[in-house]
Amino acid sequence: MRGRQMKTALLLGIVLVFSFMMSACGGNNGGTAGKNDPKTETGNTGTTNENKPAEPMKSGTEEHEPVTLKLITWNNTYQELYDKFHAKYPWITIEVDLIGGADDNGIVERIAALEAAGTPADLTWLMDLSPYTKGGLLEDLKPYMEKDESLRNVKLPDGFFESMESGGKRFAIPFVDVPMWVLVNKDLLEKYGLEMPANDWTYDDFRSMAKAATDPAAGEYGLTYNPIFAGHFTTAMSVANGNSPNLTYMNEDLTQSVLNSPAVLSDVKWMKELVTKDGSLPSAKKAEELGGSVNNFVNGKTLFDIGGDWVLEPLNKEAKFQWDVLPFPKGKVKQSTYHIYGPIGMLAGSKHKEAAYLWISFQFELEAQKWKIDHGANASVINDELSAYIDQSPLWQGKNTSAVKLTKDMGSIAPGATIPAFSEYMWWQPWLTEVILGGKDPNGIIPLVEAWNKKTLQLRNGGK
Template identity: 40%
Template structure:
């Protein structure tokens, strides 16, 4: 990314920190964790879940007014919309205050190793270093006796998506599905109509071709490179998981014929169909930089979106809307960017810290996420309806937002060994080749080297 581009950049010192902020960051392909069971039908709202746990289900039965004040410190690169969640939590549990420390030393784990006070941490580079240093509290015992999490209606396999080596070290702190942003003025200009929720990648390509006129500096696609291609491989069934990973997230499949074919299809948006400008053209046309900022120039039909772009999109002087990712050969898929949160073993307030993790499964927290433009991982009729009530989605294609929230797949970063190595040596160079050209089979040795290193790391950690 890049841990997904923005996701990894955040992992690598937050050069594109907005993604982690909103990541800030679960279900799975065709229905389970990131490894796949059936997801709920977008046409059938999820059944109502049991009521969210109340304050009486917090650490003890002591009345709120008699509790000793507790301040939790969270270590993170960037807080962003998570502050609204902190505020809602404090409203529900007024004796607990959450303060943030964003003065990070290259990676959050370094602050913990240095002994800084921390009760909650937003992980920024996978689990390998954390577990090798025995730095995290195992969450399984807390989860098993928490009535709110146990009572929440979630997709089968959801919790398993965040297990590593059979243990639960992390939970998500945000669910950010990605979707397609469409320029409706470009649609009208080229005589196109908004497609339905079940549009396909063939539909996507044909529409992009019709809206491309290099002589007029009009293009079908802005950006849509690595995350888009990752999603394509999942939709086509070429890779079960995000980052081109296999079923149990132990190895990259970027050296397999099916994934290589999908990489070529994505590359040909530039090299064959020319619906996306080449790097040289982008430089000449002043279309470099963030693809959504380029989209705001008004001459691109499609780009990839997520909640961290909503503030930027307010600057648009044309009408835009949202579509779900297209349907592939196997299924309809997106990627839910899910930031990982955990409790350091050295925390002096583990009970209260876990109460925050439990709170994230409440309808109050899930509504706050929806208000921020994110998704809801709890399946509940009230939450299903709430998308239409959230101000951020007024006047937009709410059904597309719901569909994006309900389809698979969730980011499996918690169980990917040597995540930074994967991003830097395998996925980063692949993303570059998508727009620059080149033979993807040349990357096979790098894929094989990563897979060997990952196997060694997993064995050493007992995964």
């Protein structure tokens, strides 16, 4: 069980991670991740491409040769969106090439295998840009976007597209913004005489409520045994407390990890006390003793859990209690909720680049944005109609929609794609799971951070 949970923590941070994602790398260290001021994105910045793409194809009555786009992904839950895209562009079909997990090396190997077979893929999900840019595997999207009239008046968060740039080229775009929430069992709130917190609640509120709802004799605990508490939740708390400039414990310009700093380690130790002092967060050993009853929020045995789009629909179908969502609590400096950006890129070897770009452009149309809201993601596009749609979405009926709206703008974006060797840095998540839930010494992380910091700087400077 522990191995499975730790693996889940790693995949959730990398996957959908994207951690993703989103920062500046190589020579582009502007640190745009986590900025929240919106701007109008025109796509008209940057250099041109010698082989400029033709004007994107548009739907209409003209005839087109049928095109099948092969998309490499580790997630197979987007079929409805593929169907919506096909309805608009009936000559284009999305074919999913599903790989076993979020692993850039595995993706690169699949790309090479498909190229060798003469059936190259067209699009791919990814995490760390470096394995793709080194091999010239990704198409620069900037020239396509400069010609895309549909993006001219689309408003997006500041630095949204730039977060995927390296060396003046835009090798990927965030196609989904997945926020995380604190999940609340409202039946347990009532049982323990607790009120539903306001959206600006604090970490002290969170801790005291979790402790108040812990009754081992009843098999009930304040917090679900979930490695995300050790991973995503703790790093968001460190940002909110002002101890870490960016998520995943990255510094201001995303060149170094600060996970080994005394201030960050104090946040880790605070979280560990929920296990060792309060008893509100079951340890790995305790969760095993309880037979898994506290491993899943839907069991109704825990007050709080952490989750994103992957848990919302199952909760609506399976939970036998009233549940709701809250943003991550307010820290000493600000309130910061964890977001995952999911990058997608067009492969340079694609034989259908114009059609592949249409899929990328489609992500920012209202139809696609509403579909993502209906499935627990944020709308990336800043639009009054989309904000109002949150109240109409079947997924959010009867829920704390004000928290959903706030979460869109208060969160930090998990960096990753443009940071050299970022995928190698993802050991921090299972390590902290062992520290917080398993009893490992937090000070043991210091030499690991120092080694990775040295390697990522070497790679930035052209070393190996």
